[in-house]
Amino acid sequence: MRKTTILIFLTLAHIPLTAQATNPYDTSGGAFVGDDLSGEKQENIRSLRDDRKEILLYGIESEVREVITAIGQEKDDSYNEELLLVLGETENASLAEVIYSLFSQFKDPLAEEAALSDIAPVLEDFRYQEKRILAAITYLGDIKSEKAVDLFYDLAKKDEPGLTGRVVYNLGKIGDASRAEELEALYEDYSGEAGTDIATNVISAWGEMKYLPALDRLIGIIEDSSASNSEREYAAVALGKLGDPEAMEPLISLYNGEGNDSMIRAFAVSGLMYFEDPRVEDLLLQALRRDSYWKIRVTASEGLGRLKSEKAIDVLDFKLRRDSERNVKIAAAKALGEYGNGRADSILVDYFADESNSAEMRLEVLKVLLEKKTGGTVPALEEVMALHWLKKDTQLEFLKRCCQLMSTAEWDALSGLYRRMLTHSDNYIQIYGIRGIRINGISSLYPDVREMDRDGVNGLVRREAKSLE
Numbered sequence: 228m229r230k231t232t233i234l235i236f237l238t239l240a241h242i243p244l245t246a247q248a249t250n251p252y253d254t255s256g257g258a259f260v261g262d263d264l265s266g267e268k269q270e271n272i273r274s275l276r277d278d279r280k281e282i283l284l285y286g287i288e289s290e291v292r293e294v295i296t297a298i299g300q301e302k303d304d305s306y307n308e309e310l311l312l313v314l315g316e317t318e319n320a321s322l323a324e325v326i327y328s329l330f331s332q333f334k335d336p337l338a339e340e341a342a343l344s345d346i347a348p349v350l351e352d353f354r355y356q357e358k359r360i361l362a363a364i365t366y367l368g369d370i371k372s373e374k375a376v377d378l379f380y381d382l383a384k385k386d387e388p389g390l391t392g393r394v395v396y397n398l399g400k401i402g403d404a405s406r407a408e409e410l411e412a413l414y415e416d417y418s419g420e421a422g423t424d425i426a427t428n429v430i431s432a433w434g435e436m437k438y439l440p441a442l443d444r445l446i447g448i449i450e451d452s453s454a455s456n457s458e459r460e461y462a463a464v465a466l467g468k469l470g471d472p473e474a475m476e477p478l479i480s481l482y483n484g485e486g487n488d489s490m491i492r493a494f495a496v497s498g499l500m501y502f503e504d505p506r507v508e509d510l511l512l513q514a515l516r517r518d519s520y521w522k523i524r525v526t527a528s529e530g531l532g533r534l535k536s537e538k539a540i541d542v543l544d545f546k547l548r549r550d551s552e553r554n555v556k557i558a559a560a561k562a563l564g565e566y567g568n569g570r571a572d573s574i575l576v577d578y579f580a581d582e583s584n585s586a587e588m589r590l591e592v593l594k595v596l597l598e599k600k601t602g603g604t605v606p607a608l609e610e611v612m613a614l615h616w617l618k619k620d621t622q623l624e625f626l627k628r629c630c631q632l633m634s635t636a637e638w639d640a641l642s643g644l645y646r647r648m649l650t651h652s653d654n655y656i657q658i659y660g661i662r663g664i665r666i667n668g669i670s671s672l673y674p675d676v677r678e679m680d681r682d683g684v685n686g687l688v689r690r691e692a693k694s695l696e
Contacts, residue, residue: 272686276305276694283309288322295325301662302635304333314341320356327362331369342367343374349390350381357389364390368397376403383413392424399432407438419455427461434465442469446477449495460494467498475502479510489520496523500530508536515542521552528555532562540566544574547592548584557591564595569602576603580610586625593629597636605640608633612647627655634659639667649675654685661691 279294283306286294291313298306307330314326323345330338342363349355367375379401382394395410410429417425430448433441448454448462463481466474482495496514499507508531515527528546531539539562546559560578563571578584579592596604608629615626630648633641641663648660649672657679664672679692 272680272689272693274693275690278690279306280309283313288317288319292322292325295329299329299332300635302332302666303662304335307333307335307337311337311341314338320359323356323359324362327359327366331366334370336370336372338366339370339372339374343372343378346375346378346382349387350378350385360390361393364393364397368400371401373401373403376401376405380406380409384409386413386416388423392428395425395432396428399428399435402436404436404438407433407436408440411441418458421455427457430458430461430465434461434468437469439469439471441465442471442473445469446474449477449481456488456491459491463491463494463498465498467501470501472502475499475504475507479506482510482514489523492518493520493522493526496526496530500526500533503534508534508538512536512539512542515539515546521555524550524552524555525558528558528562532565535566540571540574543571547574547578553588556588560588560592560595564599564601567599567601572601572603575601576607579604580607582614586628589625590628590632593632597632597638600638600640605644608641608644612644616651623653627653627659630656630659634662635666636663637667639669642667642669642672645669646672646675649679654688657685657688658691661688661695665695 279298282290282294294306295310298304310326310329314323317323317326327338327342345355345363346360346367349360364379367379376398379394379398383391383398385391391413395413398410410432414426414429417423417429420426430445432438433445445462445466449459449466451459459481463478466478478495478498482492482499485491485495496511499510511527511530511534514523515531518524518527524546528543531543543559543563547556547563550556550559560575563575566572575592575596579589579596581589593604593608595601596607611629612626615623618626633644633648645660645663645667648656648663651657651660661676661679663669664676673695676692676695680689684692
């Protein structure tokens, strides 16, 4: 049992102790096959950053993918120039896809011109790699590329079956309604057609664009019981995003009138949560308290957090502690994180600090605390460190997981915790400390990190320390 638990943690930590025989590099931990990591043999230790850059430029595709996975997990965008070079030269659509996905994660416009160049030939009927083009379209939507707007509208009219839905959806993410009327014909062509997402993505785009001329059509869709469920669901959310008060009553009626269809009712709640109205607040509270369908409770939690409803804090507290569905507990935690006030913050901090709560849920709450930079988080983490500091093996895993989450948090208030992590006997915790210092640029701790690049220090730790700058 103990060995199984250790293996599970190592998978979560993404820093294998040994590289696999088929791969000459341990790209997440930075060890070569055959490295002696005991501290007795320390010759030829190189910077992990230098090794990764070299692999990106000269490694085989499987090695490059492993590096991309590792830097994505670490939220390290310092390799983007090298990634752009790889993107420009590779003919492997799957590799291009993961590179575009990483640029999307970082919201980095560096690859914008490359993506536009990939997509433009499609208009001229050139053959294309669908996987690569779809990833480029998604990336341009994620960075809200204004340069892509006319290209996307032209592609939508071209009606490439494999691309049209994705193009329209990402037009919505960009939010440019300058030619939105052109999508009306596309909706008419595909409405009610099974096996395609084009009609639903047009609906979604209208909502994201806040395209008010679509208001009556969208209301008509949710009121038409013969329309497809997917179109009614998307229309409900789009109406909420339009924000026109005329849509509120139809959405309330949709929620109250679809007693046998929990999914449609959940989407009605998703639309209603955009309206700041006492009737909506009361409906969301009732849905969170009593609705038996967990997706509705999740959506109600999100809506109440969005509204920062003071009436909801006690209910959200209860759902975090007692709801039977883990997804609802997580949604309640995220909703409480939206408040940014003492009462909601205290609920989250107290939950994280309480050792009687499940470790997995405490970690979910910690994600919220770190993302929102919640007051009281640092003292709570100091207490956890003190309690778990001297534990060994599997008993140390909770602290490792906390340190792993801190290593990707952009919050310089954690600097004292990072400094302490450098002094722990566990090499992984030391590495997480170095990463946290690097991602936050805490220059006052650079000397502490450089001190770890010396004989007698674990090879993995030294390689990470060399990568600081």
